[in-house]
Amino acid sequence: MSFDPLVIRRDFPIFSRTIRDGKRLVYLDSGATSQKPQQVIDAEVDFYRLHNAAVHRGAHQLAEEATDIYEGARDIVAEFIGADRDEVVFTKSATESLNLIAYAMGNAPLGNRFHLSPGDGIVVTEMEHHANLIPWQQLAARTGAALSWFEVNQDGRLDLSNIESIITENTKVVSLTHQSNVLGTINPLKEIINRAHQVGAVVILDACQSVPHMKIDVKELDIDFLVFSGHKAVGPTGIGVFWGRAELLEALPPFLTGGSMIENVTMTGATWAPAPRKFEAGVPNMAQAAGLAAAIHYLQEIGMDSIHAHELKLTQYLLDKFADLAPLKIVGPKTIEARGGSISFTFGDIHPHDLGQFLDSQGIAVRTGHHCAWPLNRKMGVPATTRASLYLYNTIEDCDALVAGILDAKKYFG
Amino acid sequence: MMQLDNLYQEVILDHYKNPQNKKLESDNDAQVHHINPSCGDEVTLGVKLEGEKILSVNWDGVGCSISQSSTSIMSDLLIGKSLEEAAVISESFLQLMQSKGSQDGDETVLEDAVALAGVSKYPARIKCALLGWMAFKDASVQALSKKTN
Ligand SMILES: Cc1ncc(COP(=O)(O)O)c(C=O)c1O
Numbered sequence: 355m356s357f358d359p360l361v362i363r364r365d366f367p368i369f370s371r372t373i374r375d376g377k378r379l380v381y382l383d384s385g386a387t388s389q390k391p392q393q394v395i396d397a398e399v400d401f402y403r404l405h406n407a408a409v410h411r412g413a414h415q416l417a418e419e420a421t422d423i424y425e426g427a428r429d430i431v432a433e434f435i436g437a438d439r440d441e442v443v444f445t446k447s448a449t450e451s452l453n454l455i456a457y458a459m460g461n462a463p464l465g466n467r468f469h470l471s472p473g474d475g476i477v478v479t480e481m482e483h484h485a486n487l488i489p490w491q492q493l494a495a496r497t498g499a500a501l502s503w504f505e506v507n508q509d510g511r512l513d514l515s516n517i518e519s520i521i522t523e524n525t526k527v528v529s530l531t532h533q534s535n536v537l538g539t540i541n542p543l544k545e546i547i548n549r550a551h552q553v554g555a556v557v558i559l560d561a562c563q564s565v566p567h568m569k570i571d572v573k574e575l576d577i578d579f580l581v582f583s584g585h586k587a588v589g590p591t592g593i594g595v596f597w598g599r600a601e602l603l604e605a606l607p608p609f610l611t612g613g614s615m616i617e618n619v620t621m622t623g624a625t626w627a628p629a630p631r632k633f634e635a636g637v638p639n640m641a642q643a644a645g646l647a648a649a650i651h652y653l654q655e656i657g658m659d660s661i662h663a664h665e666l667k668l669t670q671y672l673l674d675k676f677a678d679l680a681p682l683k684i685v686g687p688k689t690i691e692a693r694g695g696s697i698s699f700t701f702g703d704i705h706p707h708d709l710g711q712f713l714d715s716q717g718i719a720v721r722t723g724h725h726c727a728w729p730l731n732r733k734m735g736v737p738a739t740t741r742a743s744l745y746l747y748n749t750i751e752d753c754d755a756l757v758a759g760i761l762d763a764k765k766y767f768g
Numbered sequence: 769m770m771q772l773d774n775l776y777q778e779v780i781l782d783h784y785k786n787p788q789n790k791k792l793e794s795d796n797d798a799q800v801h802h803i804n805p806s807c808g809d810e811v812t813l814g815v816k817l818e819g820e821k822i823l824s825v826n827w828d829g830v831g832c833s834i835s836q837s838s839t840s841i842m843s844d845l846l847i848g849k850s851l852e853e854a855a856v857i858s859e860s861f862l863q864l865m866q867s868k869g870s871q872d873g874d875e876t877v878l879e880d881a882v883a884l885a886g887v888s889k890y891p892a893r894i895k896c897a898l899l900g901w902m903a904f905k906d907a908s909v910q911a912l913s914k915k916t917n
Contacts, residue, residue, distance in 0.1 A: 374771070707807055707832030707896065708776075715772040723807040731808065737830050738808050766772075767781070767833075 357660040359749045365391035365652075366747055377717025380755045385535050385563065385696045385743030386721050387585045390649075397648035398590055401641040408637045410614055424640050427647035428630070431595055434650045435580065436571035441603060443596040443630040444638055448562045449485040451581035451596035452529075454609040454633060455558060456489035459527070460496050461607040468526070468556075468606055472498030475525040477555070479504040479512055479541070480733050481534045484726045486560045490529060499526070504546075506733055510537035510686035517549050525555040532564035536725045536741065537686030538669070538696035540564070547576055556602065562586055566745070567665055567694055569658040578602055584642065588746075589649030593642035596633065603629035610635040653746075661746045665695040668744045668753055672697055675757045682760065685739050695744035698725070701760060704767050706740040712763040713740075718756055775890060776833070779883035783837035788844045793826045797911035802903040804895050809835040813903040815911045820850045825904060834884070834893050839900025841880045851908060857881075858901055865894050 363369045366389045373379045381389060401423060407416035409424045425439075432439040445451045462468035470476070476490050476499050494501040502520055505513045521528060528550040533540045543559070550557045556578040564570060565580075566587035572580050579602070584593040598606065608615060608626055612635035617625040626632040653661065670690050676682050681702035687693045701709055710722035721741045724731040731737060742756055792799070796814030803810050809831030816824035825843040829836055842861075846854045861881055864873040869889035873882035887897045 705832040707809070707834070707893075711775065711890070711893070712772065728808065737810070766776075 357656065357664055359664065359747055362656065363747045363749075365393065367392055367395070369747070373717040373719075374715055378755075380716075380718040380752045380759075382742040382744065382748065382752065382756060383719045383721050384566075384586070384745035384748075385725075385741060387591070388566065388588045388745055389747065390588055390590070390645075391652050393652050394588060394590065394645045394648045398641045398645040401644040406641075409640055410631075411637075420640055423644050423647075424638065427643040430647040430650050434654065435565065435595075435597060436573050437597050438600060440628070440630055441597055441600050443598070443603075443633040444643055445581075445594040445596050445633075446592050446639060447585075447594035448560065448581045448583040449594070451594050452485055452558075452560065453489045454596055455529075455579060455581075455598075455606075456493040457609040458606045458633075460493050461609070463607075466605060466607065470497040470499040470526055472500075473524060474499040475522060475527075476501050477503065477521055477525050477528045477530075477550075479530045480506040481510075481512070481537060481539065481727065481730045482529075482531055483535055483560065483562070484728070486529055486531060486558075487729070490527070500524075504530075506537075506730060508734070509688075510534070510539050510734070511692075512539075512541055514542065514545055517545065521546070521549045521553060521555065523553050525550065525553055527558065528555050529558035529560065531560040531562070532570075533567070533694045533696070534686070534727075534730075535563050535696060535743075536698050536727045536730055536739070538693045538698070539687055540692045540694055542692070543575060543577070551576070563694065563696065566653075567658075568662040572597055584646040584649060587646075587649055588652060590642040590645035592639045593646045595646075598629070600629070603632070608632050608635070612636050614638075656746065664746060665744050665748075666690060668748055668750065669693065669695040669697065671750060672742065672744075672753050672756070675753065679757065679760060685734050685736055696741060697743070698739040698741040700736055700739055701764070704763060706738045708767060709740050709760070709763050712766055713756070713759045716755070716759045716762070718759050720756075771889075774886040775893075777883040777886065779841070779880050780833060780837040783840040783880075784833040787836060787840040789824075789826050789847070790828060790840065791826055792828045793824060796824070796826070796907075797914055798907045800903050800907045800910065802899055802906065804831070804835065804899050806892075806895065807832070809896060809899055811835065811839055811900050811903050813839070813900060813907050815904065815907040817851070817908070817911050817915060820852065822846050822849055822851065822854060822908070827900065827903070829900075831899070832893075832896055834887055835896040835899045838881070838884055838887075838897045839903075841884070842900050842904060845879055845881060846904065851912065854904070854908065858905060861901060862898070864888060865897055 405419040407420040459468040558579040565582040585591040615635040685698040706722035799814040811829035813827040
C-alpha cells in the first residue's frame with residue numbers, strides 16, 4: 355500500500371470538523387498529543403459496550419474477555435518494541451512510568467542494585483521534558499545522590515565532550531530523551547549507552563517522541579528501561595508503557611501497592627507477584643489498553659518506516675521554507691540529520707503567544723511557550739518558542755498553510 | 769480576522785510597542801517578580817506609596833503583547849490613585865476578564881484597560897492579562913505592610 359496522508363486523514367474524524375468559523379484544521383501539535391483514528395475510538399468504545407469487566411478478577415465470561423483483550427494488548431506492545439511480554443508494564447502515562455522508576459528506586463533497600471545513597475550519581479540532559487527531570491531531582495533530594503547532566507550546545511545537540519566526567523564509576527542511572535520534544539534533536543544513544551554500561555549504570559530512555567514516529571527495538575538499542583505515552587501514538591490518553599529488562603524488573607521494588615500486584619497477603623505483610631503484575635496495582639486502564647493495541651495495529655498496518663519517511667520529507671520541506679523566512683530562527687538543528695519532525699522557532703519581535711494566537715485564527719494549531727522544558731529554553735536564550743510538530747496525517751499543504759500564516763502574522767503585527 | 773481584531777486592539781499593540789513606566793526604580797517600597805508558569809511570561813514590578821497614595825508603579829518584563837500591554841496600561845491607570853481606588857479598578861478588571869466576552873468593561877473606571885475586554889473570550893490568555901495586576905496586588909500589600917510596621 356502506498357503512503358497517502360489524504361487517505362490516512364479520512365480515518366481521523368477530527369479532520370472533518372472546522373476551526374474558527376469554517377477554517378480547515380491544520381493540526382501541527384502532535385508533539386503534545388496526536389489525533390485518534392476511528393479504529394482507536396471504536397476499540398475503546400467496544401470494550402465498554404461489549405466486554406467490560408475487571409481483568410484478572412471475575413469468574414465469568416466478561417472477565418475472561420476483558421483479560422484476553424488487556425493481555426492481548428500487552429502482546430501487541432511487546433511485539434511492537436521488540437520486548438518480551440512480561441517486560442511490558444501498563445501505566446497511565448510516560449510521566450507515571452518515569453515516576454514509577456524513580457520512586458521504585460527510592461524504595462530499594464540497602465543491598466538492592468537500585469539502592470541510591472550519597473556518593474551515587476544520576477545523569478540526565480539539559481533537554482529533558484520536566485517529566486524526565488523533576489522525578490530525578492526529587493529522587494536525588496530524597497537519597498542524597500548527585501544529579502548531573504549533559505549540556506546542550508547552541509545547535510541543539512548534546513555536548514558529549516566530557517562524557518567520561520559526567521558518567522562516572524559512581525553513576526547508577528542515566529535517563530535521557532530519545533528525541534527532544536522541543537528541538538527535534540535525536541540523541542546519539544550508542545556512545546552514551548556504552549559509557550553507562552561500562553560503569554554499570556542503567557539507561558532509561560524517554561521514547562515519548564520516538565516510539566510514535568519510528569521503528570524502535572529495545573533489544574537492538576541495548577537500553578535497560580523505556581517509557582512512552584499512548585496518546586502521542588494515535589492511542590488514547592490514560593495509558594502509558596514502562597518497559598524494563600526482565601532481570602531488572604525482578605530486582606526493582608514496586609512503586610504503587612494494592613490489589614492485583616501481590617502473591618500473598620497477611621495482616622502484617624505481603625509478597626509481590628512477578629512482573630509485570632508487580633507494577634500494576636489496582637484495576638488498570640483496560641479500555642485504554644485496548645485502544646493502544648488498536649493504535650499500534652493501525653501504525654503497523656501503515657508501516658513505521660513509511661511514517662518516518664513521510665515525516666522526514668515534511669520536516670525537510672519546512673526546514674527549507676524556514677531558511678528563507680526571515681526573521682525566523684530555528685531553535686534546534688537546522689538540518690535533517692539526526693532530527694525528527696518537531697520544529698521550534700522564534701520570529702523576530704512577535705512573541706510566540708501572539709504568533710500562536712494569530713495562527714489559531716487561521717485554523718492552524720501549534721504549541722507555544724516553554725514546552726515543559728524550561729531549563730532548555732533558558733539555555734537556548736529564548737523565553738518561549740513556537741513549535742510545529744508533524745505526524746503521519748500532515749501534508750505539504752499543512753506546511754504551506756503554516757508558512758503563509760507566519761507571513762500574514764508578520765503583516766498583522768508589523 | 770474580525771475576531772482577532774477584537775483581541776488585538778490598537779491600544780494594546782501601541783502599549784506593547786511603547787510600554788509605559790517600563791523602567792524599574794531602585795527605591796521602591798516593595799518589588800515582586802511574577803511568572804506565568806504555563807508560558808514563561810515574567811513581570812518584575814515595584815511600587816512606591818505615600819500614605820495611601822500610589823506614587824509609582826514601575827516594572828520590567830518579557831512576554832506576549834497581552835501580558836506586557838496589560839501591565840503597561842495598568843501602571844498608567846494606577847499611578848496617582850489611592851490604594852482603595854486601585855482595588856476597585858483591579859476588581860473591575862478581574863470581573864471583565866472573567867466575563868467570557870459578555871461585558872465591554874466600564875470605561876469610566878477602566879479607561880484604556882477596556883481594550884483588553886476581548887481577552888476574556890480566550891481562556892488561555894486571561895492569565896497573561898492578569899499577570900501584571902496580580903504582581904501589583906502583591907507588591908502593594910507588601911509595601912503597605914512595610915509602611916505600617
Ligand atoms: C519527551 C517527553 N517526555 C515526557 C512527556 C510526558 O508525557 P505525558 O504527559 O504523556 O506523561 C512528554 C510529553 O509531553 C514528552 O514530550
